[in-house]
Amino acid sequence: MLQIKVLGPGCPKCKTTYNNVLEALKQTNVEANVEKVEDIEEMMKYNILTTPVLMMNDQIKVKGRIAQVSEIIELLKK
């Protein structure tokens, strides 16, 4: 199954990204394992600089900004 991770220490932008992911999944009926990574130590394993980060199957898709619902839907289609 598709693994989605949202990395961010809990700022509003990170929460918005997380909610956008849920919304995109709902709209596309795609099933996925969504995980919110809030622990900085865990986060740094992915070698990131800016948050929030959206990852799909351990690949960074969007970082440093909010991923919009339409954008996530596009990514899900790929």
Add this chain to the structure above:
Amino acid sequence: MFDWIQHFADWLIYSVFGIGAETHLGTALNFFVYDTLKILLLLFLIVFLMGVVNAYFPIEKLKDFLNRKKLYGLEYFFASIFGAITPFCSCSSVPLFIGFVQGGIPLGVTFAFLITSPLVNEVAIAMFIGMFGIKATLIYATSGILLGTLGGWLLGKFNLEPMLSDWVKKILENKMQQSDYEEEKLTFRQRLPEITRSAWDIVKGVVLYVIIGIAIGAAMHGYVPENFFGQYLGGGQWWTVPIAVILAVPMYANAAGIVPVIQVFVAKGVPLGTAIAFMMATVGLSIPEATLLKKVMSIKLIAIYFGVVTLFIILSGFLFNLLL
């Protein structure tokens, strides 16, 4: 530039509500309407501009630049400028901090970034332009950047690496692997909705603080006698600067709420230098920030870091009061 807002405020309070311009209530309300509209407009403009800069700012490249080039001490200055133009959210500050040390950037340079990042931010700049004008804003931003440069340089002189958290030290030992991330290629038109939206979100997030801050400011403006603070606090006694700064460190008011109140303090006689120092200590150092940093460094290092920055803020307060 803001005349039309003043006309609108005059019209609304004096004509529509019919409250006289000579009453305390009239001046206070007029001041409130004018300032709120002006500040919100400025906030949106500046946050939007910074959003555009941010969207195109090559963070990865800057990291490599700081790391590879011999910059003869200028790397502290560049890191500090970088801290000033990155987003205000401390959420990104800590990952950036680790990313920097991980990438092999010296701790002092990383500290230069960490000091300036909250100290000079777009919300504070917008509020400063609105309440104190361009000149005071330039002084504030420039001195914030210099403070970060000097503070980082000084911290770099100490041997602080052993005081980082164990897991950060471990990261330091096995330097980084390159990420497999591809550069995003989005046109400006594609990015614009997102930039506008996040600017709007930031403004929405602080609007309540702006209104409360300006309301308190407006009330004080109308009712506190002229030169009231000047008589009690502002008379240039040297100890007012350290007291103001030390009081401000544990305070965590966001810039949006605190600037309008400071403006009244200045209008009623507190020297601008003391006010800027107070402002810097409020936004630059805070308990929530210390909590976040605890994850990456020991309490002792946090204390050293806060101590050095506090000292520099106090010194710059003295300097402003001499110069301004």
